[in-house]
Amino acid sequence: MRVHAVKTSRGKPDRGAAELPLRLLLRFSDAGYEQRFLDHYVGFYLRYAQASLLLGLLLIVGDYLADRIAFGPGPANLQRLTLALPVLLAGLAFSFTSVARRHWQAVMAGFIVTVAMCLFTILVRIDAEGGAGLRSWVGVLNFTFLQFYCFVILGVQFRHALVAGLAIVAAFELALWRYASMSGEEAAYWSYHVVTVFLLAAGIGWWREFVLRKEFVARVALDDSRIAAEQRALQLAHYxxxxxxxxxxxFTELAAPALERAQAEDQACAVLHVEVDRLRGVNEAFGRGPVDAALATVAQRLRACIRGADVVVTSPPAGETGDTGVLARFSDNAFMVLVADLPGQERASAIAQRLLAAVGQPVIVAGQPVMLSASVGIAMYPGDGTDLAGLTRCAEQAARAARDAGGAQHLFFDRELNAGARDRVLLENELRQAIQGGQLCMHYQAKVDARNGALMGAEALVRWQHPQRGLVPPGRFIPMAEECGLIGPLTDWVLEAxxxxLRRWSDRGLRTVPLSVNLPASSLADPSLLEQLERLMQRHRLSPASLMLELTETMLMRDLPATSQVLARLRDRGFGLSLDDFGTGYSSLSHLQRLPMNELKIDRAFITDVARGGRDSALATAIITLGRELGLQVVAEGVETDEQSQFLLARGCELQQGYLFSRPLPEEAFELLLRRGSTLSVPTAAAA
Structure with a gap:
C-alpha cells in the first residue's frame, strides 16, 4: 500500500514522530505518525486476519469431524458448529465492512476471546459427556493454539493481542482450577506449560511488531524523501x-482556461509583458545573487500592485491563501500577466502605469539603492490575437518597441510592430546565410594626418550587400548580430577579410598602413583570441603591428582586472590597441592609466560642435591633452568640416578621420588612396 506523507502545520514531514519508544505496548509517540502506521497496517493485515478467520473456521470444523469419528455424535461436540462457528463467521463478515478498517483490531481480539469462551463451554460439556475435553491434552492444546493465534497468526497489534491472550490464559486457569476437577499437581503442571507457551507467544508477537514498526519507519523515510523530491521537481517545473x-x-496552463471563458462570454482581455530595462548591466555590476534578491522584491511589488479583480491568473504559494500569486516570470528580466473582463484600453493602460510605478521604486542591491525601470507591452484580445501564444508574442513585441523607444513606458501592440518583428526574424536568418554566402564586403575609412592629408592608417568596416535589399547599413545588422549570437562569426569573418x-596590398607592392578592426566584448572574453590572431598573422605572413584592435571603454570596464591582463598579452605580442568612443562611457582616469593602450579615439559626439566653443571644445581639448600626457596617439573621428579640423590641429590633434577626408571606401577605391598615399586628391567617383 502506498504511504502518503503527513504534513505538519508548516507543510514539512514530521521527522520527530519517527522515534520509536521501546515500550511493552508498542506505539509511536506522535498520534499522526501512529495513524500512518495503522493505515499502512490495515492494508495488509486485515486481509491476513481474514485468512486467519478462515483458518479458524476450518480448524473448528476439523475438530468437530475428528471428535465425531472418534467418539460418535454428541450434543457438546455439535456446539462447535452452533456456538463457536457463528462467532468466527460474524468476525469474518465484520472484517468486510467499512467500520472494520477503523476498529478491526480490537473487535478481532474480542472475537478470539469470545471463541475461547465458547471453547471453554464446549470442552467442559464434552468432559461431562465422557469425551476428551478440558481434562485431556486436547483441551490444553486448544487454548495453547489460541494463544499463538492471538499473537502470531491473527496479526493484530501487540497491545490488543496481549489483552486477548491474557483473557484466554485467565479463562484457562479458571477452567483448570475450578471446573476440570484436577489435582493441584496436574493443574500446576498444565498451568506451567500454558503460561510458558503464553510467554513465548507474547515474545514472538512483541518482536514481530517491533520489527514491523522499524521497517515501517525506514519505508516512510524513503517514501517521504521520494515525495519531497517529486514535489521539488514539480515546483521547479512550474514555478x-x-x-x-x-x-x-x-502561466500557459493557468491562463488558457481564463482565455476560453473570455471567448465564450465575449469579453475583452489583455496580456501585459513587463520587461525590466537594462538589467544586464546591473547584473554585471553587482552579480547574480544580489540581483535575484532585488528581482524577488520587484515581483512582490508587482504582485501587490495588481488588484485581485484585475488578474485571473493566480497561483498562491504553499502555505498562503487568496489571490497572492498574480504574475508569471517569463525570463530573467520579464514578467507576464493576463487581465480579463476589461471595458477598454484605458483599464489596461492604468494597470500598466501601476506596474511601471512598482518597478520604478528604488530597490536595494548589495546594500545600495538602485533605480530600475521597465518597458510594458500590451496586447488586446481579440483585436491583436485570438490565442494565448499570439497574445504573448504581440505583448513581447510591444515591450521591445517600448524599450527601443527609451524604456520606462508602455505601448500597445499594432500591426506595424508585427511586420517589423517578422522582418527582423527574416533579416536574422538572412544574416546567417550572408556570413557563409559571400554577401559581406569590407569598406575602409582612412586615418590621415590633417596637416598634409597623408594616409596614416585605416579602419576596416563591414558592409552587407544584400541581393534584394541592397546595401544594408551596419547600424541595422551589427546590433542584431550581438543580440542573436552572430557577432562571433561576424568578427571572425572581418578579421580574416x-x-x-593587408596581404593582397603587400603582394601588389602597395604601401600598407595599420588597419583597425573593431572587437566586440565576446571576443575579448574568448580565451582563444590571442591564439586566433597569431594564426591569422602566420597564415597571411603579417606583422602584429599591422593590426590595430579597437575596443570601447564600456566594454573594457565590465571586468577590468581580467581585461587588463588580456590587453597586456596582446600588446606584448605587438598588436596595436585603440580605445574607441572615449568620453561616452565610464571615462575613469584611474582606469585609463591601467589600460595598456596605444591609441585614444575621441568620439564624434564631442567633435560635432567643437568649433563653436563651449563644453564640447573644452572636453575635446582636455582629452587631447590627456592622451598626449599619457603617451597615447590621439585620433579624432567624425571630422566633417574644415573648421573642426583646424580647431583640432590647433590643439595638437593631427590624426583625424571623417567625411572631410574620405568616406568609407570599397577595397578597389581604397587601393587608389594607398597608391597616392594621400587623401587630398580623391576622385569624385571613387568617393561616391
Whole structure:
C-alpha cells in the first residue's frame, strides 16, 4: 500500500514522530505518525486476519469431524458448529465492512476471546459427556493454539493481542482450577506449560511488531524523501525558483482556461509583458545573487500592485491563501500577466502605469539603492490575437518597441510592430546565410594626418550587400548580430577579410598602413583570441603591428582586472590597441592609466560642435591633452568640416578621420588612396 506523507502545520514531514519508544505496548509517540502506521497496517493485515478467520473456521470444523469419528455424535461436540462457528463467521463478515478498517483490531481480539469462551463451554460439556475435553491434552492444546493465534497468526497489534491472550490464559486457569476437577499437581503442571507457551507467544508477537514498526519507519523515510523530491521537481517545473511566481509553462496552463471563458462570454482581455530595462548591466555590476534578491522584491511589488479583480491568473504559494500569486516570470528580466473582463484600453493602460510605478521604486542591491525601470507591452484580445501564444508574442513585441523607444513606458501592440518583428526574424536568418554566402564586403575609412592629408592608417568596416535589399547599413545588422549570437562569426569573418586585404596590398607592392578592426566584448572574453590572431598573422605572413584592435571603454570596464591582463598579452605580442568612443562611457582616469593602450579615439559626439566653443571644445581639448600626457596617439573621428579640423590641429590633434577626408571606401577605391598615399586628391567617383 502506498504511504502518503503527513504534513505538519508548516507543510514539512514530521521527522520527530519517527522515534520509536521501546515500550511493552508498542506505539509511536506522535498520534499522526501512529495513524500512518495503522493505515499502512490495515492494508495488509486485515486481509491476513481474514485468512486467519478462515483458518479458524476450518480448524473448528476439523475438530468437530475428528471428535465425531472418534467418539460418535454428541450434543457438546455439535456446539462447535452452533456456538463457536457463528462467532468466527460474524468476525469474518465484520472484517468486510467499512467500520472494520477503523476498529478491526480490537473487535478481532474480542472475537478470539469470545471463541475461547465458547471453547471453554464446549470442552467442559464434552468432559461431562465422557469425551476428551478440558481434562485431556486436547483441551490444553486448544487454548495453547489460541494463544499463538492471538499473537502470531491473527496479526493484530501487540497491545490488543496481549489483552486477548491474557483473557484466554485467565479463562484457562479458571477452567483448570475450578471446573476440570484436577489435582493441584496436574493443574500446576498444565498451568506451567500454558503460561510458558503464553510467554513465548507474547515474545514472538512483541518482536514481530517491533520489527514491523522499524521497517515501517525506514519505508516512510524513503517514501517521504521520494515525495519531497517529486514535489521539488514539480515546483521547479512550474514555478520560478527566485520569485516563486509561475513560470511560462504554468502561466500557459493557468491562463488558457481564463482565455476560453473570455471567448465564450465575449469579453475583452489583455496580456501585459513587463520587461525590466537594462538589467544586464546591473547584473554585471553587482552579480547574480544580489540581483535575484532585488528581482524577488520587484515581483512582490508587482504582485501587490495588481488588484485581485484585475488578474485571473493566480497561483498562491504553499502555505498562503487568496489571490497572492498574480504574475508569471517569463525570463530573467520579464514578467507576464493576463487581465480579463476589461471595458477598454484605458483599464489596461492604468494597470500598466501601476506596474511601471512598482518597478520604478528604488530597490536595494548589495546594500545600495538602485533605480530600475521597465518597458510594458500590451496586447488586446481579440483585436491583436485570438490565442494565448499570439497574445504573448504581440505583448513581447510591444515591450521591445517600448524599450527601443527609451524604456520606462508602455505601448500597445499594432500591426506595424508585427511586420517589423517578422522582418527582423527574416533579416536574422538572412544574416546567417550572408556570413557563409559571400554577401559581406569590407569598406575602409582612412586615418590621415590633417596637416598634409597623408594616409596614416585605416579602419576596416563591414558592409552587407544584400541581393534584394541592397546595401544594408551596419547600424541595422551589427546590433542584431550581438543580440542573436552572430557577432562571433561576424568578427571572425572581418578579421580574416582585413588580414587578407593587408596581404593582397603587400603582394601588389602597395604601401600598407595599420588597419583597425573593431572587437566586440565576446571576443575579448574568448580565451582563444590571442591564439586566433597569431594564426591569422602566420597564415597571411603579417606583422602584429599591422593590426590595430579597437575596443570601447564600456566594454573594457565590465571586468577590468581580467581585461587588463588580456590587453597586456596582446600588446606584448605587438598588436596595436585603440580605445574607441572615449568620453561616452565610464571615462575613469584611474582606469585609463591601467589600460595598456596605444591609441585614444575621441568620439564624434564631442567633435560635432567643437568649433563653436563651449563644453564640447573644452572636453575635446582636455582629452587631447590627456592622451598626449599619457603617451597615447590621439585620433579624432567624425571630422566633417574644415573648421573642426583646424580647431583640432590647433590643439595638437593631427590624426583625424571623417567625411572631410574620405568616406568609407570599397577595397578597389581604397587601393587608389594607398597608391597616392594621400587623401587630398580623391576622385569624385571613387568617393561616391
Amino acid at each position: 520560478d525558483e527566485v520569485t516563486g511566481l509561475p513560470n511560462r509553462r504554468r 582585413a588580414c587578407a586585404s
